[in-house]
Amino acid sequence: MINISLREKGEGQLEGIIVKAISGFFYVKTDGHIYRCKARGRFKKENLTPLVGDWVIFYLINGKEGVIEEILPRQSQLVRPAIVNVQQAVFLFSVKDPPANLMLLDRLLVIAESNRLDCVICFNxxxxxxxxxxxPLTDIYKSIGYQVILTSALKGTGIDQVRNCLKDKMSVIAGPSGSGKSALLNRVEKGLGLKVGPISAKTRRGKQTTRHVELLTLSFGGLVADSPGFSQVDFLDFSKEELPYYFPEIAREGEKCKFKGCLHEQEPFCNVKEGVNRGEIALSRYQNYLNFLKEIKERERRY
Ligand SMILES: Nc1nc2c(ncn2[C@@H]2O[C@H](COP(=O)(O)OP(=O)(O)OP(=O)(O)O)[C@@H](O)[C@H]2O)c(=O)[nH]1
Ligand SMILES: [Zn+2]
Structure with a gap:
């Protein structure tokens, strides 16, 4: 639960959350205000950088600006986007224009699982x-146990379900360009005014423009980051033995494989391969599992 409270810490000290970081300034939100803050010099000495999502203690130097004194302990940390304390990832894919890329969806799910985030899938x-x-698409992911929400940002379908899933949590929303992330968030929260349309129309310099990660405040409770990172270029930075655990259905079925440490490739009496044959594990999921396994093995060989 996120509780943005204006708690008095020491004398003149406030607690808040960093919602944006640009050019050395941290924008810290309390329950009523956003203050532009600098970080104390000692953070640099300690090699510590405040990040978006950090709960911090700061003091004011005037009505609008402050200095961050302390970073409160972090619950989680994502590398790309650089954001901390995220609880949930919402993956938004359009079913058409562009069609859902399940390889990318499965990759994002694996990355989120490896970061212990709760995952929700939206088909827009x-x-x-x-x-x-x-x-068929929703069945694949519902049978694994993921929450799947069907939406139309255009028609306003499924918006209440999205609100329910975002309420009182810190979430990151990710998905391919053009899937409708901005359009959906505009529906979910009136007044965000996120630009909708082709990237080139959104920013004058087009794709090259750096977008800063920012936590948006939801009036019904919760914070959400519209993530510019978190894409297919992310590599899977864990060992091949871990991979099966990030496919919940493969982890489940894999418990009944004959051999301990079965990687569900060529091993005999593999309950995962049998699960695919029985139609209990989606072929696309298994194929993506094998793709990622190959990728990790190649990386492990190189280093
Ligand atoms: N038909 C239809 N079009 C939609 C829907 N949602 C978004 N669009 C359109 O899809 C295009 C892309 O929407 P955006 O919200 O800009 O997509 P985005 O995911 O934010 O894209 P990036 O900012 O590039 O990552 C726009 O032209 C929208 O009007 C929908 O539910 N139905
Ligand atoms: Zn197996």
Missing amino acids: KIDLVKEEEVI
Whole structure:
């Protein structure tokens, strides 16, 4: 639960959360205000950088600006985007224009699982396809145990479900360009005014423009970061033995493999491969598992 409270710490000290960091300034939100803060010099000496999502203690030097004195303990830390204390990842993919890239979705899920984030999947633009076309897609992920929300940012479908899932949590929303992240967030929270449309129209310099990660405040409770990072270029920085655990259905079925440490490739009596044959594990998921396994093995060989 996020509780943005204006707690008095020591004399003149306040507690807040960093919602944005630009050019050495940290924008710290308390319950009513956002203060522009600098970090104390000693953080640099300690090789500590305040990050978006950090709860901090700061003191004011005037009505609008302050100095961060202390960073409170972190619950989680993502590298790309550089953001801390995130609890949940919402992955938004359109079902059409562009069609959902399940390899990218599975990669993002694995990265989120390895960071112990709760995962929610949104399939957007359902106004563009027939209902029957979405069912096979949602079935794959629902049967694993993920929450799946079908949305149309255009028509306003599924918006309350998205609000419920974001309420009182710190979330990051990620997905391919053009899937409708900005359009959906504008629906979820009136007044955000995020620019919708092709990237080139959003920023004058197009794709090259650095977008800063920023936590947006939801009026019904909660914070959400519209993530510029968190994409397919991220590599999987864990060992091949860990990979099965980040596919919940493979982890489950893998308990019944004959050999301990079965990686579910060529091993005999592999309950995961049998699960694929029985139709209990989606073929696309298993194939992506094998793709990622190969990628990790190649990386491990190189180093
Ligand atoms: N038909 C339809 N179009 C949508 C829907 N949601 C978004 N769009 C359109 O899809 C395009 C991309 O939407 P954005 O919200 O800008 O996508 P984004 O994910 O924020 O894209 P980036 O900022 O590039 O990452 C826009 O032209 C939207 O109007 C939807 O539910 N249905
Ligand atoms: Zn196996």
